Each structure stands twice: as structure tokens, then as C-alpha cells.
Amino acid sequence: MRVAVFSTKSYDREFLDAANATAQANHELVYFDTRLNPKTASLAADFPAVCAFVNDDVGTETLKILAAQGTRFIALRSTGFNNVDLKTAAELGIKVARVTVYSPFSVAEHAVGLVLMLNRRLYRAYNRVRDDNFSLEGLLGFDLHGSTVGIIGTGKIGIIFAQIMQGFGCHLLGYDVYPNPKFEAIANARYVELPELFAKADIISLHCPLTPETYHLIDANAIAQMKPGMMLINTSRGGLIDTTAVIEGIKSGKIGHLGIDVYEQEDELFFRDLSDTVIQDDAFQLLQSFSNVVITAHQAFFTRNALTDISTTTISNITDFEQGHPLKNEISYQPLVSTATSS
Structure with missing residues (x-):
């Protein structure tokens, strides 16, 4: 064909x-x-x-x-x-x-990589040493052990991310409209409603699909409920995050670390070499300017x-x-219902 x-x-x-x-x-x-x-x-x-x-x-x-x-x-x-x-x-x-x-491990492992890079400022440490700057000022992190991780979407990718973070000794809070028994079987893991997850999580990682119901799931109202200085990770879909609200959250200190592999206007940017181009997206340029933000270009799947x-x-x-065989992976049109399952 x-x-x-x-x-x-x-x-x-x-x-x-x-x-x-x-x-x-x-x-x-x-x-x-x-x-x-x-x-x-x-x-x-x-x-x-x-x-x-x-x-x-x-x-x-x-x-x-x-x-x-x-x-x-x-x-x-x-x-x-x-x-x-x-x-x-x-x-x-x-x-x-x-x-x-x-491979759901690819995305889950990348999300963990963003957590480690942001927490220990590995991107800054790498560049400093290359410049023969061996100062530790500004590189202070925190132990993942004992911290609370909120996971929104507990399908295949969310479960693997949860298992890895449990291995670090984290407490896990999950949210999903369709609870997954595999998540409940993980030590130190329990399901909660979103307000509790927002209020208690030191780290929040998004692993849900983009639907009308999840569009801008992380907006100004959600951010207002979060702990000061929390870490937000998104390796799912850019539209889950209201970029303007997140920028304000970073400026206010409510969001202390942001790691994203996706961006809601990424179709004009990602998967291309724009190194000789003046990028016209002011919001993206502003995100790049923050020292506590790490952006990768939709590479979490890339193994x-x-x-x-x-x-x-x-x-x-x-x-x-x-060959006219049944399409086992067919997507049939049906009215959308609220969901927060794995992407």
C-alpha cells in the first residue's frame, strides 16, 4: 500500500x-x-x-x-x-x-530525569564546571526521599513513574477518574482529590491525555492551591498547562521548578532546528530565560x-x-468524557 x-x-x-x-x-x-x-x-x-x-x-x-x-x-x-x-x-x-x-519506560524515565536535573541544578553545575567555576552557591537541592509526589494520570506511564519515585522513598498521591489497582498496590501510594494533591505535593507530574476536560488543568486556580516552591513536570501534552498562569506562578515563587518536554504552542517550534531564527513566541522565550526552568523538545519518547x-x-x-482485518488499534469517534488516564 x-x-x-x-x-x-x-x-x-x-x-x-x-x-x-x-x-x-x-x-x-x-x-x-x-x-x-x-x-x-x-x-x-x-x-x-x-x-x-x-x-x-x-x-x-x-x-x-x-x-x-x-x-x-x-x-x-x-x-x-x-x-x-x-x-x-x-x-x-x-x-x-x-x-x-x-515503551512507557521512555517517558516515565525522562520525567524522572527532569526531576533530578531541576532538583540538583545539574544543568547549571555542568555549565559551571566547563567554565572552571567550582562554586556550589545556588546549587542547593533537597532529598527526594521523604518528599511527596503528586501524579495526575495513573495509566502505564504514570504507574512506572510512580514506581521509580517510590524507589527513591517518596510518598505518592495519585489522581485519576479511573483508579488503577496497580497504583494502589504501590507502597506509600494513595488516591486523593485534586485539591489535596495540589496542597500537599512537593512535586507534581502530569501523565494524562489532552481532552476538553483536561485543557489547562494547571491554571491560576490550581497553582494558587499548590505549596510554595513546588516542582511541576509535564511530559504529556502542552495544553494541560496554562503557560501564562505558570509564568506568573514562577514569578511569584509558587512554582519553584518547572520541567517540560511539551509546550502548548510547540507545533511552531519543536522537531526543527531554529538556532539561526529569532523565535517570535514571547512566552516561550520568557520561559527559557528563567534559571529554574528546564525545557526539552518533546524527546521523552525518543528511545x-x-x-x-x-x-x-x-x-x-x-x-x-x-488486508481488511479488524483494526485492533482503531480510534472510533465517540462523545468525550472526563478522563485523566495515561497518555
Whole structure:
């Protein structure tokens, strides 16, 4: 099957080609560096399948163009699907499938890495030593052992993050509208309502999907309930955080540390080299200027294990559609309900 693959980098080609060969699927994968959106959808003319990534625009306008050109299947090489208009896809007869499972350790471990980097100021310590500055002033951290960690979203990734933090000797507070017995089985872990989690957690880590109900979950009201100097980690979706409110929280000292791998306007920034460009996003530039903020560019998923899983599942989804098999990873349109499960 001919597949137009958008938002591709060298590593996408490497792992997708390997998965295609391993499965002996013989799909014709045509790679495009550009993102999928209404302006680039014409590149997929006469392709029965399109493969999209997290920041591709698979909204109403894009889908109508794809449908008119003959596309009948969207293969997402991601778990999240907030960038897809599922209602329009269903109306147009376009099926959508995603990667439901890939190495959850990749994202959970990255979140822990952000915690350690922020707490012990490893980014500042590294740069100081390179400049032959061996002073410890300004590098004071705190013991993770005995601290309280709030985990919002206790699916696969949230559970692994919780298990790692429990290994440090942390007390764990969880919030999820669908409680997970695996979380309750962890020592020093219990479910609470959000106000209690906000009030008691020294560290809060987000591991929930972006839905209308979770959009700007961390807003001014939520931040006002948090402990002064707390640490906020987001490796899930940028829209979970109200950037303006978080900036004010950092200025006031309510948020003492911020570690984010996602950003709500990241589609204009991430996965590209903009080192010779003047970035026009003032909020992002302001976040970069704070000494207690660490930003990584949506790389939490980026391990060899995860890319192998993503590519293998993506090729399998395409093959299932081509052969008329049931799509075990299909996303069907249904009215959204409130949720805080793992992304």
C-alpha cells in the first residue's frame, strides 16, 4: 500500500523502513519532511493511507482534502490523538488507528530525569564546571526521599513513574477518574482529590491525555492551591498547562521548578532546528530565560525501544487496513468524557 508519511526525520525513515522489512509488508512508504496541514495535504493525492505525527494538523479542513484525494486511512505514529477530528473522519469514511502501546519506560524515565536535573541544578553545575567555576552557591537541592509526589494520570506511564519515585522513598498521591489497582498496590501510594494533591505535593507530574476536560488543568486556580516552591513536570501534552498562569506562578515563587518536554504552542517550534531564527513566541522565550526552568523538545519518547515499538505497530496497523482485518488499534469517534488516564 502507498503511504504518505508526514513530519519525518532520518530516524523515522530508519525505524519505519526496518519495521516494514521485518514484517515483509512491502508497503510503499513515501516520506515528506513537512508537517501535514491543509496547505500540504495535496502531497498525499492518490495515497490511500497517510501516516501522521503529534503536531500534524488532521483537522476538518485537512481531512476533507485527503478524502477528496482518495485517502481512506490515517495511521498515527503516536498515542495521543487530540490533533485529529475524529467526528469529521467518521463522516468522511476515513478510519484512524494509533499506537496504543510503546515503551512507557521512555517517558516515565525522562520525567524522572527532569526531576533530578531541576532538583540538583545539574544543568547549571555542568555549565559551571566547563567554565572552571567550582562554586556550589545556588546549587542547593533537597532529598527526594521523604518528599511527596503528586501524579495526575495513573495509566502505564504514570504507574512506572510512580514506581521509580517510590524507589527513591517518596510518598505518592495519585489522581485519576479511573483508579488503577496497580497504583494502589504501590507502597506509600494513595488516591486523593485534586485539591489535596495540589496542597500537599512537593512535586507534581502530569501523565494524562489532552481532552476538553483536561485543557489547562494547571491554571491560576490550581497553582494558587499548590505549596510554595513546588516542582511541576509535564511530559504529556502542552495544553494541560496554562503557560501564562505558570509564568506568573514562577514569578511569584509558587512554582519553584518547572520541567517540560511539551509546550502548548510547540507545533511552531519543536522537531526543527531554529538556532539561526529569532523565535517570535514571547512566552516561550520568557520561559527559557528563567534559571529554574528546564525545557526539552518533546524527546521523552525518543528511545530506540520506543521507536521500534512505534514503527512496528504503525506498519501493523497499515497492513491490517490493507488486508481488511479488524483494526485492533482503531480510534472510533465517540462523545468525550472526563478522563485523566495515561497518555
